[in-house]
Amino acid sequence: MKGEIIAIGDELLVGRVPNTTSLFAARRFFEAGYLIRKMSIVGDQPESIEEGLVQAMLKTDFVVVTGGLGPTSDDLTTEVISRILGRKLVFHNGIKEQIEKYFRAKGEKPCEEYLKLAWLPEGATLLDETGKAAGYFLEHEGKTLFFLPGVPDQMKDLLDRKVLPYLATKWRPSVVTRQEVIKTFGLVESEINARCADLEEIYPRLKIGYYPDFPEVHVTLTFSSEPLGETEAILSRAKAELEARLYPHIFGYGDDTLEKVVGDLLRARKLSLSVAESCTGGLIGHRLTRIPGSSDYFERGVITYSNLSKVELLHVSEETLTAFGAVSAEVAEQMARGVKEKSRTDIGLSVTGIAGPSGGTPEKPVGTVYIGLAVPGNTIAHRFLFRGTREMIQKVAAETALDGLRRYLAHDTLIFGS
């Protein structure tokens, strides 16, 4: 059971916008156990659409085409399909009524152009009977052809609600594929590979994937087999082995984010947090507050970019600033303790460093970052030297700080980085 995905759109061919609809569809088909053998992008011209569709139909059981279904003059997909499949266009009164209803609800007269959407190739079935989105499918010479809108939200909605359920009634995936995503920080890809590659020999139908998502590395365990029961049991054994080898660098699974995991730990342990950021400039606060309900544990943050703000808001001592500089373990400690005390939270987290591209010195080159953590009864600070662009240094500094906090909350250790 193999399929192809074709996206239609000149804007994709000139690299103006990423092809997010095909990416989404590919992931969904994979998760549902269907094999996508090829994906393509073709232009808006009838001959390009024709070439793409004809080629795709040669070697597949189903084809998903996105784009070119709108009401304007450059939306030509339906006309091309009608011609190359030899199916004349049929007017659907039901669709026309839906369109009129839609415009009436907005208090407008239906545009003439929209009536174009009521014409479908003979034998086509509308996917969304409410008529809110264009999109239909048809069976042709043993193949199922889906035509979906190029608008990402509409396409994704129809794929999940209509396309996948329809495929499931027609074909049961011959191979059961299960995938687990394990998210790590603190080990490079090659180190994870060295620790885990032999699991593929122990479990012959297991494939391990390594996906750096800077500064994290996401590891996938993919297992394919016939009967479902065995798959689950083997996958969970393989997962446990992998966990043992990567602990304590695993921070989450599936859709977890580090900030969500940290938030859940803070809530579970009934601890409150405040943050003092210099070179990360608000990135840690932003990540923490992206999570709904973060006000349960996040009390405040300060972005102390100037020395004066460090003194005024965190009671960092001017002597320490003069003696050691703003980028120092001493200042990171005072920042963490300062924000904890001023906000009367259980934990204070701080970052001070040189994100670059300028501002480095021989002793403290660009990428030098100190992270401080003040917890009940203890305050520590660690020095790091990160590499990369300003953006990369800010990202890895924020990640290192949040991950150190996670390891404190989860394992009661005060260890940062690898």
Next chain:
Amino acid sequence: MKGEIIAIGDELLVGRVPNTTSLFAARRFFEAGYLIRKMSIVGDQPESIEEGLVQAMLKTDFVVVTGGLGPTSDDLTTEVISRILGRKLVFHNGIKEQIEKYFRAKGEKPCEEYLKLAWLPEGATLLDETGKAAGYFLEHEGKTLFFLPGVPDQMKDLLDRKVLPYLATKWRPSVVTRQEVIKTFGLVESEINARCADLEEIYPRLKIGYYPDFPEVHVTLTFSSEPLGETEAILSRAKAELEARLYPHIFGYGDDTLEKVVGDLLRARKLSLSVAESCTGGLIGHRLTRIPGSSDYFERGVITYSNLSKVELLHVSEETLTAFGAVSAEVAEQMARGVKEKSRTDIGLSVTGIAGPSGGTPEKPVGTVYIGLAVPGNTIAHRFLFRGTREMIQKVAAETALDGLRRYLAHDTLIFGS
């Protein structure tokens, strides 16, 4: 002069990672005036690579293939090319020496597997003579075939440094295409369309593209013609007309970001800034401090998530909090004035609101946001009702605040939003 781009990789077909290399290449070819007629993704298997390449060679002058050039056993591109083009593999001593040198420099012995990279199809020319990245091209039956690594950084580097300059020596683009990107905030796509669509009639070879990049809309002006001089003149006239219609919603051009534009204005006007954020949780501070040199004008930020922090850090009055609530114009004003006075900066910017998904009331539903701006001699606050997810509300609130500041700095107005 038409080309195709093929990306090889099973990880792309299962939707695990976006196809960033093809997107980058498509944009670069477009900017250089070459037409990409199709892009595809195929799997790692020899028959998939063969099918993709054979199809692509039928209708093109050049093909770019990325991926499958590494040293491991599933990197099969070179073997497949050798077979389908009927060109035997030739061992290159020079490449072997580069590989050995590379490993010696790291103090390691070269892995046997890497010697695979020294075999190229007969007639192939290595793209990077330093040997740091695999990649070569060959001329075959009047077509130019480029084979590039799938690693994004290596691929992008070779494309810019080698592929495009080589193509330029072979073919001069027959059509000159020039594009301008104009970035706007505060007008929806359909409104921009309504104001500008007739420009395509006035300038027949002009195409206007609308690309929502939430919460911004980026507008492209693309002009294609034969002689270069005329193109520039017409494009600049069209651009000036478009600017007149979209002013004051245009915040930048090309690679500009709103935070960079705001930073440049602050520096030019020698003004300093501090920020007090509640519902945006550090996003404004993060955006401002992404810009190198932002310490020239950004003094500090506070993320006052709790009421207590608003009182302690910003001197918001407890009476105001009780009488009007934390999400109110009164509190937004006091926050903006408070952070400006406490930090002794020229400008204070504040945001307080309900990002959701919970916390809304009938009077102040989710999405209610107040933005305050304190400038020399004046303090204002505006109420907004934004829609969407928590993430969208945070993003559009931060954008609205920064854009209001931009309009104050650029036009001396105190107007936010549309």
